[in-house]
Amino acid sequence: MxxxxxxxxxxxxxxxxxxxxxxxxxxxxxxxxxxxxxxxxxxxxxxxxxxxxxxxxxxxxxxxxxxxxxxxxxxxxxxxxxxxxxxxxxxxxxxxxxxxxxxxxxxxxxxxxxxxxxxxxxxxxxxxxxxxxxxxxxxxxxxxxxxxxxxxxxxxxxxxxxxxxxxxxxxxxxxxxxxxxxxxxxxxxxxxxxxxxxxxxxxxxxxxxxxxxxxxxxxxxxxLHKTVLAAESLLINILRRAQYLAAQGAQLFATPHFFRFLRKQYSLADFLDDPTLLHSFARIDDFDVFSSIKAWTEHEDRILSSLSRYLVDRKLFRIYQSSQPFEKEFIDNFSHTVER
Amino acid sequence: MxxxxxxxxxxxxxxxxxxxxxxxxxxxxxxxxxxxxxxxxxxxxxxxxxxxxxxxxxxxxxxxxxxxxxxxxxxxxxxxxxxxxxxxxxxxxxxxxxxxxxxxxxxxxxxxxxxxxxxxxxxxxxxxxxxxxxxxxxxxxxxxxxxxxxxxxxxxxxxxxxxxxxxxxxxxxxxxxxxxxxxxxxxxxxxxxxxxxxxxxxxxxxxxxxxxxxxxxxxxxxxLHKTVLAAESLLINILRRAQYLAAQGAQLFATPHFFRFLRKQYSLADFLDDPTLLHSFARIDDFDVFSSIKAWTEHEDRILSSLSRYLVDRKLFRIYQSSQPFEKEFIDNFSHTVER
Amino acid sequence: MxxxxxxxxxxxxxxxxxxxxxxxxxxxxxxxxxxxxxxxxxxxxxxxxxxxxxxxxxxxxxxxxxxxxxxxxxxxxxxxxxxxxxxxxxxxxxxxxxxxxxxxxxxxxxxxxxxxxxxxxxxxxxxxxxxxxxxxxxxxxxxxxxxxxxxxxxxxxxxxxxxxxxxxxxxxxxxxxxxxxxxxxxxxxxxxxxxxxxxxxxxxxxxxxxxxxxxxxxxxxxxLHKTVLAAESLLINILRRAQYLAAQGAQLFATPHFFRFLRKQYSLADFLDDPTLLHSFARIDDFDVFSSIKAWTEHEDRILSSLSRYLVDRKLFRIYQSSQPFEKEFIDNFSHTVER
Amino acid sequence: MxxxxxxxxxxxxxxxxxxxxxxxxxxxxxxxxxxxxxxxxxxxxxxxxxxxxxxxxxxxxxxxxxxxxxxxxxxxxxxxxxxxxxxxxxxxxxxxxxxxxxxxxxxxxxxxxxxxxxxxxxxxxxxxxxxxxxxxxxxxxxxxxxxxxxxxxxxxxxxxxxxxxxxxxxxxxxxxxxxxxxxxxxxxxxxxxxxxxxxxxxxxxxxxxxxxxxxxxxxxxxxLHKTVLAAESLLINILRRAQYLAAQGAQLFATPHFFRFLRKQYSLADFLDDPTLLHSFARIDDFDVFSSIKAWTEHEDRILSSLSRYLVDRKLFRIYQSSQPFEKEFIDNFSHTVER
Missing domain, CATH: 1.10.3210.10 (Hypothetical protein af1432)
Structure with a gap:
């Protein structure tokens, strides 16, 4: 009707x-x-x-x-x-x-x-x-x-x-x-x-x-709020890691259409060749990305799970601004913290 | 730090x-x-x-x-x-x-x-x-x-x-x-x-x-906006169908913690017995539900996929209000439409 | 031009x-x-x-x-x-x-x-x-x-x-x-x-x-804010006193067109007879009334000058509300205060 | 009380x-x-x-x-x-x-x-x-x-x-x-x-x-809206004309305290000498000025009454802006209009 x-x-x-x-x-x-x-x-x-x-x-x-x-x-x-x-x-x-x-x-x-x-x-x-x-x-x-x-x-x-x-x-x-x-x-x-x-x-x-x-x-x-940029940077790194793992053939929870784009990179030519690509793209949105990231918080890859948890629980990177190059000691200090 | x-x-x-x-x-x-x-x-x-x-x-x-x-x-x-x-x-x-x-x-x-x-x-x-x-x-x-x-x-x-x-x-x-x-x-x-x-x-x-x-x-x-109520009613019916299918052992895409609640009903006693239940509950939110429904739009169960598609594409139920009981003919008319 | x-x-x-x-x-x-x-x-x-x-x-x-x-x-x-x-x-x-x-x-x-x-x-x-x-x-x-x-x-x-x-x-x-x-x-x-x-x-x-x-x-x-009503009541009483004094032939500062309406009461018939009345009315506004009242704060008639001062300096009547008739003593108390 | x-x-x-x-x-x-x-x-x-x-x-x-x-x-x-x-x-x-x-x-x-x-x-x-x-x-x-x-x-x-x-x-x-x-x-x-x-x-x-x-x-x-400036310029010219007439001893409707300031110019020394001056100043406001101007719309001095009418009825000066000096003809044109 x-x-x-x-x-x-x-x-x-x-x-x-x-x-x-x-x-x-x-x-x-x-x-x-x-x-x-x-x-x-x-x-x-x-x-x-x-x-x-x-x-x-x-x-x-x-x-x-x-x-x-x-x-x-x-x-x-x-x-x-x-x-x-x-x-x-x-x-x-x-x-x-x-x-x-x-x-x-x-x-x-x-x-x-x-x-x-x-x-x-x-x-x-x-x-x-x-x-x-x-x-x-x-x-x-x-x-x-x-x-x-x-x-x-x-x-x-x-x-x-x-x-x-x-x-x-x-x-x-x-x-x-x-x-x-x-x-x-x-x-x-x-x-x-x-x-x-x-x-x-x-x-x-x-x-x-x-x-x-x-x-x-x-x-x-x-x-350009620095915390927003920090969050975006985190998101990009999460996706890169997921793509890397997908390329390696790792198991990875993701909504089906979203997974298609995780596994492989596509060019404009690909989109023109295969119309189903656009249809897949048309099915993904904020929900696919974020619910996948939520699932990844428990992934066995420690890098993926840590980064995902940071985003979901809002433990964001902090940005330090300086008009001078940072001193070696300052940077080393962070490296050590991260290593632990 | x-x-x-x-x-x-x-x-x-x-x-x-x-x-x-x-x-x-x-x-x-x-x-x-x-x-x-x-x-x-x-x-x-x-x-x-x-x-x-x-x-x-x-x-x-x-x-x-x-x-x-x-x-x-x-x-x-x-x-x-x-x-x-x-x-x-x-x-x-x-x-x-x-x-x-x-x-x-x-x-x-x-x-x-x-x-x-x-x-x-x-x-x-x-x-x-x-x-x-x-x-x-x-x-x-x-x-x-x-x-x-x-x-x-x-x-x-x-x-x-x-x-x-x-x-x-x-x-x-x-x-x-x-x-x-x-x-x-x-x-x-x-x-x-x-x-x-x-x-x-x-x-x-x-x-x-x-x-x-x-x-x-x-x-x-x-x-109590009638279209909001229609959407909620649709959502409830989608979830019921998903629970029904899950109980039958059907394959069903869902984020892991969400799936736990699809497969089985829990009582307060269950929550008190098993603390991981609360932790699972604490991991689910709008994203889990909606991204699962999005995946279900392509499920082989036609009822689940149709209802899911209605919600995702916002083809909502319409509400007819009447101070009189609806006539049989009016209702039959809908039944026939739906059957086709 | x-x-x-x-x-x-x-x-x-x-x-x-x-x-x-x-x-x-x-x-x-x-x-x-x-x-x-x-x-x-x-x-x-x-x-x-x-x-x-x-x-x-x-x-x-x-x-x-x-x-x-x-x-x-x-x-x-x-x-x-x-x-x-x-x-x-x-x-x-x-x-x-x-x-x-x-x-x-x-x-x-x-x-x-x-x-x-x-x-x-x-x-x-x-x-x-x-x-x-x-x-x-x-x-x-x-x-x-x-x-x-x-x-x-x-x-x-x-x-x-x-x-x-x-x-x-x-x-x-x-x-x-x-x-x-x-x-x-x-x-x-x-x-x-x-x-x-x-x-x-x-x-x-x-x-x-x-x-x-x-x-x-x-x-x-x-x-119907009670302080607004108090102020309006004050204004009406000021104007009545001014009309009373004008009728007695007292000197009274007022803008010329406004004075015409202080000195005499007019009916609709008067307006229809004498078109200049409407023109006079068309020349009076909040400024005439209030600047006259300001001048009256120094008028020799003590009632007019007191009431005018109350309005200009915002010393307004207070309203007492009661679901019972006020007792005589309560009212006498005010009378004595005013008399002094 | x-x-x-x-x-x-x-x-x-x-x-x-x-x-x-x-x-x-x-x-x-x-x-x-x-x-x-x-x-x-x-x-x-x-x-x-x-x-x-x-x-x-x-x-x-x-x-x-x-x-x-x-x-x-x-x-x-x-x-x-x-x-x-x-x-x-x-x-x-x-x-x-x-x-x-x-x-x-x-x-x-x-x-x-x-x-x-x-x-x-x-x-x-x-x-x-x-x-x-x-x-x-x-x-x-x-x-x-x-x-x-x-x-x-x-x-x-x-x-x-x-x-x-x-x-x-x-x-x-x-x-x-x-x-x-x-x-x-x-x-x-x-x-x-x-x-x-x-x-x-x-x-x-x-x-x-x-x-x-x-x-x-x-x-x-x-x-600095040009029409606001035009109105202010008009107001200043009205007051100057009124002062000029007052200095000549002309009859001039004005609220009493305001008239004091029309008749004579005062210096800070005057204010310090005579405290009643400050009290007079404290009694004048927008109402005195504007209600006086309204009365002046009917003053026998044609300049005062015209200017006053312009302000009261909002017939304001118009401002012409030009990056070049105005030509003589342009100005003469206005002069003739005004003379008529």
Missing amino acids: PSTNKKKIINDPVWGFIAIKNEECFDLIEHPYFQRLRRIKQLGLTHLVYPGALHTRFHHSLGAMHLMGQALEVIKAKGTHISEEESLAACLAILLHDLGHGPFSHALETTIVSGVSHEELTDLFLAELSHEFKGLELALRMFRDEYPRQFFSSLIAGQLDMDRLDYLRRDSFFTGVSEGQVGSERLIKMLNVQDDTLVVDEKGLLSVEHFLSARRIMYWQVY | PSTNKKKIINDPVWGFIAIKNEECFDLIEHPYFQRLRRIKQLGLTHLVYPGALHTRFHHSLGAMHLMGQALEVIKAKGTHISEEESLAACLAILLHDLGHGPFSHALETTIVSGVSHEELTDLFLAELSHEFKGLELALRMFRDEYPRQFFSSLIAGQLDMDRLDYLRRDSFFTGVSEGQVGSERLIKMLNVQDDTLVVDEKGLLSVEHFLSARRIMYWQVY | PSTNKKKIINDPVWGFIAIKNEECFDLIEHPYFQRLRRIKQLGLTHLVYPGALHTRFHHSLGAMHLMGQALEVIKAKGTHISEEESLAACLAILLHDLGHGPFSHALETTIVSGVSHEELTDLFLAELSHEFKGLELALRMFRDEYPRQFFSSLIAGQLDMDRLDYLRRDSFFTGVSEGQVGSERLIKMLNVQDDTLVVDEKGLLSVEHFLSARRIMYWQVY | PSTNKKKIINDPVWGFIAIKNEECFDLIEHPYFQRLRRIKQLGLTHLVYPGALHTRFHHSLGAMHLMGQALEVIKAKGTHISEEESLAACLAILLHDLGHGPFSHALETTIVSGVSHEELTDLFLAELSHEFKGLELALRMFRDEYPRQFFSSLIAGQLDMDRLDYLRRDSFFTGVSEGQVGSERLIKMLNVQDDTLVVDEKGLLSVEHFLSARRIMYWQVY
Whole structure:
């Protein structure tokens, strides 16, 4: 029995209410590829420092779609014509921009699928979805910056795109780092289009400056927080060890699709050759990685089990900063401690 | 190398900053039993309806500790003596109140550990921790309502306890259901103690009434939201089917500790007999359950795989409400659809 | 040199940004009759208890216009046709709904212009403005509930009108009584029209209930706060004494137009006979009343000067509440104190 | 009958609740000199651009006192000893820091009491109050930067004083310019004292930078907003014309104490010679100035009445900015318009 009562308004503590304005967007959001983003946290392991930072790429993508709708309205109200078709394509494109992200993106990108960037993966997903969804073609052209009216691409991926305007605000909201709150609403009101190029009205100059300052705060206080980096480094090393053991043929608990990526490294060519690879990738998310790590806390390989336990119980590496090279004694001291 | 630079202030988007004021609380928070609460969502599957509702029992417990500190200060300022030791015990007790919760509490309570309540499990954890942490004894007495100064128990678990004042506000915050926002700060300022009993100052009457109204909103719009209930019902049925298959000896992917609870039902007596049971329980959380369900989407048992896929891809049961019994034809219609 | 760069977006800490969407509304807002509302506080003397409550009927009227725009959009999106002309009229009508308010409304209504209600005064203003502004005629019909499509009148003045949805939220915001915050956005999303009658969607039931609870909070904690009532009672008695002295021919400092209303009482018939009366009324606001009272603190009439000083220096009456009649001794005690 | 039930908690939409913690502060707040600040808007005529900006120096001073309390607690918790007496003095000093402000400060300072700065006037008030309030002496020393523990003066008037941390946040709140919101709470948590000098913890560096960025936003978007400057310039010219006419002996409606300052210019020496001057100054506020201007809209001097009408009806000067000198024709064009 098909759903007819499609829920079209979603509560968002950041923007209030997000309305899904057309069927195409609704259907795309319902697709398993998009629903998967519900299980990929926007900020990876940041919640180990900021416990509220559990929001997902699903929620962020909806927020970016919401802002896209507002930006297009502002631009239209200032006299630039935008067709129904273009509106829809822009909304689809921004919805889809994060589709290629894997669990704990950064860690995965350098270990699990080290040969393929998340942009390339997004492209693979879009190519597949375009068979199912007509109307996606224009979205794809905007996404790949191949559409002549260049401002659409700028709204999707540019210096002041809807992606950033959502995630900076959302990350500030969920971490509680209120100083990083960018004035997205005001910036959007200042957007304009000149010769199909996205510009900011002159009186928005200061807002742009303040946006850069808030963004810098977010980088130093959140994205590059030393404890967050320590946790990510730990995660990467856990995955490397697991890959090493898998390559050796060791027994290793892992969810089936995840194991595929532990055992072997794949290139973009592999993905193009074997479509089931993308399907496997589409089945893995934060849950696979973390529940496997949890199981590894009891693995017989002492390195794997120790590192895994450190992450699960939040015994993170500590970072020492120094403007001078560390003295030998200082380093030796650590080596001895570790050896014991 | 022991951590000496203990981080004692935590960003909380709900209350601003939460300060951890003493070493005992800090050490308890560091304990793996408490860290595990980072992986148990406060609201189970509610995020399928309200995508922001991913906050955890870890965050909630810290928030409740924060409010406890404020409540004790208010009460002291109004003339009731509270000793250092009592203060500490009250903070420990509120920190620990949720320790016994398992993943997706309600579903678990009626399926996986159906014989043991989460309060009993909390008690088991507290008993074990009391060997490691001295000073926990008074906390335990307050927790079990055995301490003569009764208002401490009321602050931990009563009609207007710090648990509720945090979770109602926090749930309202993360769901974005702003109407459910209770005036916790004002209510706390109205608290008082008379003959060791917790009371509310007369001028707080209206605030209490409004609290009840906001709470009712939260029940109807969030806790008892029909789609949330549908998702929980789905989850319970998935687990029941998995237990059924496990009992039959079927192959079933599951993280090891989780599998223990799938294969067999345990009673409180079992937990008391075999301490490793509690240790297994302490290793399972939302990740184990959900990553197993994800693997089951490809299980050969068609019932298990279908139900699992419904949950993972968010194809939820629909609820039809009627003040009249449904007509046979209406029901038959569904049966036929399902049969096909 | 006429203003061509009409500023069309106004910052509002309550609703974010208020856009003035058409020229007619802009011109009306620029009119001295509307600008006068800048000098009439929404909550009279409430700021003596809640120091933030200095917001004006000007700001409130803009906010109500903003909500009207949103309500009309919601209703249109649900399928009710609304013409451009009706939209404009509804916005004009809600903008104008408070035009007849004098300074410290309640005090004035029972003393200074005791014979004419603020609704009648609003009507007089609208009648005059309708000569200057064409298009106001339909607004007038809506305002007077004479337009057949009844829901417009309900949006302007009904149980859930835009007036209330703005002022309750605004009063909550500026007083800081956060419990009184009504969920105006959600309520507006729940509005609908059936047979030209304003209705609320069924799932908005709880929101309406919560709205009533929040409103009750505002009544008890703000509008009927005993210290606010004490201040208003003081103000009324000051004005009565001033009128009494003016009637006796005493010298009395007052701004010229204000003095006209001190010296003599006017009826609606007087206003209709002599148009200059309305013009005088249009020149008085909170500033006239309060600066006169400040001058009266040094008046030779001891009653007038004492009462005035009480108000200016915030030495307010105290209210004693009792469920029993006060005993004679209690009252005598006060009489003696006052006599001395 | 003396007030015994002193209200000690004040609702503040900016900081939540402000507690008045001791009797001395309470009594000072009750004093007519302090109550007068209720009638002096923090931002003068800014509300003509940002209609919410009606908050007063009274409210701001309470907010600054609130932050002072928090800052002292933070500093104490980090190990600097602060005596009860010092705490009290610091709170009194910050409460009093704005006492010398007249209505529409900037306009007054350059016209009405052009010979005396608001700091000198504050000093005069403090000197007088110190007869009534013992304990004010230490506050005075801190205020005048004569107390050896220099950080107290820095908290009262320095680069990161409680004055700024309150007014920037408060002005941002009431104008609705949310980008100007400084992270006052976090900055206060980063304060520390080294050798009796106020410092900021190293990890607060970025917060300081962001504070400066937010402050710059406030300057450009609020304090130096061209329409606000136009309104202030208009006000100054009205007052100059009124002084000119008063000096000529023209009839001029004005509240009595205000008239004293229109008729004649006073120097600091005059204030020291004749104590009634300070008392007169203490009786004038925004109400006197604005209600007089309202009366002047009908004055027979055409310049005074025109300018006054412009302000009252908000027909403000327009500002033309150019990086080149304006051409003669452009200017002549205006001259002709004005002449007509």
